[in-house]
Amino acid sequence: MNEPDLVQLLSPTGHRVDHPDYTPRIAHLDAEALRGMHRDMVLARRVDSEATSLQRQGELALYAQALGQEAAQVGSARALATQDYVFPSYREHAVAQVRGVDPVDILKLFRGVDHGGWDPAEHNVHLYTLVIGSHTLHATGYAMGIQRDGLVGTGDPSRDTAVVAYFGDGATAQGDTNEAFVFAAVNNAPIVLFCQNNQWAISEPTEKQSRVPIVERGRGFGVPSVRVDGNDVLACYAVTAEALERARSGGGPTFIEAYTYRMGAHTTSDDPTRYRSAAEEEHWRQRDPIDRLTALLEAEGELTAEYQEALAAEAEVLGERLRAEVRALEAPATSSMFDNVYATPHAVVDGERAWFAEYEASFLADGESATEGAGR
Structure with missing residues (x-):
């Protein structure tokens, strides 16, 4: 299949790439903002590694890793306004983290002691949805409700609201997701349909899911669609910011395909060595989203020793807290x-x-x- 254009602002080696439409959208991101994104990704990966270890030790029933998808999640989540509402699937740990959800609350679900774990209204993050694609309809309906409540296109940046629905490439083959595209398009709903194409729907590669690139599916419904390098946190931020701005102003839905890679297993019950090669995994390790931003910060002299030491210490404290608090979680009455x-x-x-x-x-x-x- 012919590959469509891929929006990229940061190369795999950490060099800035100019894009006429999207480079201006990151002009305001100073060194502090870039370090903030870097911190979010590093801490999200620490949560991932700790949760995986806890599952192997029998402390969690299951865990869905987000390893390798940190840039797509952090970049897009950083573009959200406080009033925007998020509908995640079950792998958006970094999105939830950026929105202020305690990772211990996320792990309550995987420990089996809570159906959700946090108050959606507190963070404007809906609870995880385990049924593939079903939440895309919920998200679209919520966006239509926002529209009817007069919270779109008011010109007041503190009131205008958008919705983001996160899902994977496998979910684009689900009927619910396709119906969500129909409703979003014909109602001009203020929603960003954000697909993290990590190229594997459990053991099914993308080429066995679609005869065209995933991004083309949105265009088939008349939804403006863009494909972005999902391992480039700057590009993910810029593309999502543009889509959210259009949604909030009354411009309707956008479909984003974040082309990334699931470096870990589908869940801890999965063995990816049975269906993909070590060479493929190594190819994507060379495109690690954290390494990419680290290289940029180093090249621009913004990765100070003090920052790195503080971040390492913060990650250690986070890891210790996760281990202690998750093990202390007891089943409710x-x-x-x-x-x-x-x-x-x-x-x-x-x-x-x-x-x-x-x-x-x-x-x-x-x-x-x-x-x-x-x-x-």
Whole structure:
């Protein structure tokens, strides 16, 4: 298949690349901002490595790695305004981190002690969605609601709002995602449909998912579409910033294909050596998104020893906290499953709660509390 143009502002060797449309969008990013992006990526990778180790030690039931996709996530998340709303799938750990979600809260889901782990309203980040592609419809509906609430095209940068839905290349083959494109296009919804094409839908390569480049799918629905180097944090920032600005101003949806690579496994239950080569993995290691920004900062004299020492120390503290707090997470009382079914009291749920309490008590030994019984 013919490969479309790829927006790039930072080469794999860390040299700046000029682009007539997108270079101006990063002109305001000074050394402090670049170090901030670098820090976000380094800490996100530390979370990834710690979570993988915790799963191997039996402390997490499963974990979906984001290794290699840090630039796509950090760059796009840094372009968000506070009022913008994010709909992630289940691998957007760096996006959630940039939005202020505690990584321990993310890992509650993978430990199996919480269905979500954080308050979506606090960070404007919806809970993870494990059903592939289903959240793209939710995101599009939310964007249409924002539009109808008059929060688009007001000219007030503190009010105008957009939505970003993150999904992978495999999700573009799902019916829900294609329906989301239809609704977004015909309603001119203020949404950015952000596909991290990491080239593998579990063990299926992209060429077995589509006969055309993924970016062309958006154009088929009449959605303006752009393909960006997903390992280039500056390009991901610039492309997303432009798309968000259009969405907030009433210009409608944009589809972004961030062309990246999943350097780790699909999840910790997956063995990628069974379906891809070591040579392919090495090819992409040479295009590591963190190394790329590190090289730029070094070349521009902005990677000071003090910064590197402070970042290394911060990563160590983060790793220690993750290990301690995740291991301390305990399963909630089974009755808590009834707590948040509805926003207000509900007679049916109250009846089910009472029945379940009676049912659970029937299994307890004489004199044993429900808490004690749960630990057996």
